[in-house]
Amino acid sequence: MAEPLLSVKNLSVVFGKRRHPFVAVNDVSFDIYRGETFGLVGESGSGKTTIGRAIIRVVPTAAGEIIFDGKQINNKISKALDKEVTHRIQMIFQDPMASLNERAKVDYIVSEGVYHRYKKPEREQKVEQALRDVGLLPEFASRFPHEFSGGQRQRIGIARALIMEPDFIVADEPISALDVSIRAQVLNLMSELQKQRGLTYLFISHDLSVMRFICDRIAVIHKGVIVELSDTETLFKHPLHPYTRALLSAVPMPDPISEREKVLEVYDPGQHDYASPENKPRFVEIEPGHFIHGNTSELKKYAKMLGKDA
Amino acid sequence: MNEPILSVKDLNLKFSLRGQTLHALRDVCLDVYKGESLAIVGESGSGKSVLTKCFLGLNDANGYIESGSILYEGMDLAAFKKESEWLKIRGREIAMVMQDPMTSLNPLRTIGAQILESINLHQKNLTPAQAKTKMLDMLDQVGIYDPEKRAKQYPHEFSGGMRQRVVIAIALACKPKILICDEPTTALDVTIQAQILKLIKTLVKESGITAIYITHDLGVVANVSTRIAVMYAGDIVEIGTSEEIFYDPRHPYTWALLSSLPQLGVKGEKLYSIAGTQANLFARVEGDAFAPRNPYALKMDYVKRPPYFELSPTHKARTWLLDARAPKVEPPEIIRKLSRREVDLNG
Ligand SMILES: Nc1ncnc2c1ncn2[C@@H]1O[C@H](COP(=O)(O)OP(=O)(O)OP(=O)(O)O)[C@@H](O)[C@H]1O
Ligand SMILES: Nc1ncnc2c1ncn2[C@@H]1O[C@H](COP(=O)(O)OP(=O)(O)OP(=O)(O)O)[C@@H](O)[C@H]1O
Ligand SMILES: [Mg+2]
Numbered sequence: 001m002a003e004p005l006l007s008v009k010n011l012s013v014v015f016g017k018r019r020h021p022f023v024a025v026n027d028v029s030f031d032i033y034r035g036e037t038f039g040l041v042g043e044s045g046s047g048k049t050t051i052g053r054a055i056i057r058v059v060p061t062a063a064g065e066i067i068f069d070g071k072q073i074n075n076k077i078s079k080a081l082d083k084e085v086t087h088r089i090q091m092i093f094q095d096p097m098a099s100l101n102e103r104a105k106v107d108y109i110v111s112e113g114v115y116h117r118y119k120k121p122e123r124e125q126k127v128e129q130a131l132r133d134v135g136l137l138p139e140f141a142s143r144f145p146h147e148f149s150g151g152q153r154q155r156i157g158i159a160r161a162l163i164m165e166p167d168f169i170v171a172d173e174p175i176s177a178l179d180v181s182i183r184a185q186v187l188n189l190m191s192e193l194q195k196q197r198g199l200t201y202l203f204i205s206h207d208l209s210v211m212r213f214i215c216d217r218i219a220v221i222h223k224g225v226i227v228e229l230s231d232t233e234t235l236f237k238h239p240l241h242p243y244t245r246a247l248l249s250a251v252p253m254p255d256p257i258s259e260r261e262k263v264l265e266v267y268d269p270g271q272h273d274y275a276s277p278e279n280k281p282r283f284v285e286i287e288p289g290h291f292i293h294g295n296t297s298e299l300k301k302y303a304k305m306l307g308k309d310a
Numbered sequence: 311m312n313e314p315i316l317s318v319k320d321l322n323l324k325f326s327l328r329g330q331t332l333h334a335l336r337d338v339c340l341d342v343y344k345g346e347s348l349a350i351v352g353e354s355g356s357g358k359s360v361l362t363k364c365f366l367g368l369n370d371a372n373g374y375i376e377s378g379s380i381l382y383e384g385m386d387l388a389a390f391k392k393e394s395e396w397l398k399i400r401g402r403e404i405a406m407v408m409q410d411p412m413t414s415l416n417p418l419r420t421i422g423a424q425i426l427e428s429i430n431l432h433q434k435n436l437t438p439a440q441a442k443t444k445m446l447d448m449l450d451q452v453g454i455y456d457p458e459k460r461a462k463q464y465p466h467e468f469s470g471g472m473r474q475r476v477v478i479a480i481a482l483a484c485k486p487k488i489l490i491c492d493e494p495t496t497a498l499d500v501t502i503q504a505q506i507l508k509l510i511k512t513l514v515k516e517s518g519i520t521a522i523y524i525t526h527d528l529g530v531v532a533n534v535s536t537r538i539a540v541m542y543a544g545d546i547v548e549i550g551t552s553e554e555i556f557y558d559p560r561h562p563y564t565w566a567l568l569s570s571l572p573q574l575g576v577k578g579e580k581l582y583s584i585a586g587t588q589a590n591l592f593a594r595v596e597g598d599a600f601a602p603r604n605p606y607a608l609k610m611d612y613v614k615r616p617p618y619f620e621l622s623p624t625h626k627a628r629t630w631l632l633d634a635r636a637p638k639v640e641p642p643e644i645i646r647k648l649s650r651r652e653v654d655l656n657g
């Protein structure tokens with residue numbers, strides 16, 4: 001395959017004081033190729049946002065490398081590269097209320113990143129277009145964020161990222177605050193922009209039904225560790241890791257009868273025996289493009305599930 | 311069904327905004343029955359939050375109830391004027407879990423202190439030790455590991471989903487009669503979501519709490535609700551039991567809403583999405599507010615607002631398509647597939 005646009009290698013992020021370190025992201029590796037949508041799914045608190053924040057350089061990394069378009073962008077970098085990266089990588093935030101400046105009007109919020117790039121009439125046009133792109137009325141430009149519903153605020157955040165014309169977008173739960181109809185619009189819009197502008201996405205979500213629809217490949221993360229990674233269809237058809245299987249069993253379906261009869265697969269992290277050195281888990285490619293986290297005996301079992309002998 | 315615990319009649323709410331008026335709720339009527347789990351769904355901006363905030367007097371100061379009533383325990387909440395009147399209702403009688411967890415937590419106080427405050431406010435006879443045990447229990451109940459340690463942390467040290475669970479813990483600590491959950495689980499992953507919904511469902515069953523869920527996720531709705539109200543442009547356009555709404559929806563907006571679910575989408579193809587822009591609530595709405603976006607709209611829909619047509623004692627919809635004079639219209643194929651129960655995740 002082509003060169004990855006973004007490469008994350010053995011990334012760790014640690015929070016807290018030296019005496020009580022908390023490893024939020026633990027030795028995570030993945031590549032994202034130009035033009036693809038790479039999904040990151042996992043339970044709340046598993047480190048998804050933290051990975052996104054490490055990529056946009058607002059969270060320091062404890063170990064590992066983040067390489068964007070051939071250049072390392074974590075740790076200290078030159079001013080010029082910092083400026084380049086700030087333009088080329090944008091993040092759409094999870095919490096629409098906390099991420100918008102409450103005292104600024106929408107036109108300023110949306111155009112802030114390009115305030116010096118375009119002069120007045122052009123800037124207004126760009127704001128208008130960005131608002132239309134996300135399904136908002138251009139008249140909204142003169143209103144304040146608190147005058148919008150939750151979903152409308154989220155769309156302002158998306159308009160704000162789009163106007164920068166980035167080539168890589170970290171979309172952190174960009175649609176979870178949106179109602180399904182706008183959700184569909186935004187998903188279609190993201191796909192369209194991707195085709196037109198060759199955008200690459202890191203799509204963070206906890207909703208596998210959305211991810212199945214939009215992602216080319218998906219990484220499943222649990223407590224800071226990627227437990228499974230593969231192309232989307234393989235993950236849905238042959239999930240191997242018990243956590244992936246639990247996630248799939250919990251996807252809500254728009255059908256009251258089957259929802260009532262639904263049997264949840266419960267994931268018990270205690271089922272893994274990783275204590276002794278010979279049982280240490282590894283992250284291996286069990287079939288082409290399908291990566292899985294497990295110790296030797298688990299890997300044997302997973303291979304069997306795929307109908308192969310290891 | 312039993313008596314309504316809360317009854318909304320012809321409610322009209324407006325916001326004044328720099329000389330303009332936004333008509334956010336347009337003649338809303340709704341009975342909420344004791345012990346039921348009612349879901350309110352509808353597009354962003356349709357008035358779901360504004361409607362339920364009326365039950366708590368929590369709408370912004372520029373909003374005012376122009377007409378209508380909200381009856382609860384012999385009181386008309388729509389006529390409440392003073393903060394002191396609301397204080398008797400809020401949290402104690404009716405509690406709300408907000409859409410935006412960050413705004414309902416104090417960033418400067420520990421999570422434990424904030425839950426304790428709520429417990430102490432509503433159960434005054436507990437000793438400090440009992441209150442603390444209860445607080446740790448609540449954290450545990452909403453699936454926060456290591457509650458002892460977590461209780462000492464501040465909101466910014468929690469992930470989005472963990473903050474949401476704390477907010478749920480706080481609301482439950484008050485033991486309210488009506489629990490309103492505004493997008494309670496959008497920030498949660500599906501496994502935790504399933505846990506929380508189960509938790510709320512259990513509480514509803516055991517303590518007879520009446521639950522009102524506001525959500526965008528019709529999958530979630532299928533799981534928790536016994537009844538569903540569909541809102542569009544400040545009005546309830548269809549209401550019915552869960553089965554009626556999923557297997558026999560009648561309003562074209564409900565069809566559109568169901569059709570845009572990603573669970574029903576086909577990869578590589580566009581997801582169904584509703585054409586056009588949202589109704590402009592600053593202007594007077596003529597006829598059916600959904601008409602300009604409705605591929606099935608009749609001439610009548612642009613002229614006159616449709617009344618409710620009753621389909622069963624529990625099911626009614628506001629669309630001229632149900633009038634005896636209207637041409638017969640089949641719902642879209644995707645909706646018929648849903649009624650035949652032919653959707654599945656890998657299909
Ligand atoms: N600034 C911080 N200081 C200390 N701990 C933090 C900080 N930010 C995040 N954490 C912790 O790191 C872990 C991962 O958090 P993160 O926000 O990345 O989770 P997430 O996967 O995005 O979850 P969610 O789906 O709930 O948004 C959590 O345990 C969280 O408490
Ligand atoms: N303080 C305010 N001033 C002016 N308009 C407001 C105010 N608060 C809400 N509105 C408007 O009232 C309408 C209903 O908003 P509401 O928050 O109830 O939507 P919602 O259905 O909850 O949407 P979402 O799903 O996005 O949360 C929207 O058009 C919104 O812009
Ligand atoms: Mg997050």
Ligand SMILES: [Mg+2]
Binds near residue numbers: 150492
């Ligand atoms: Mg709302």
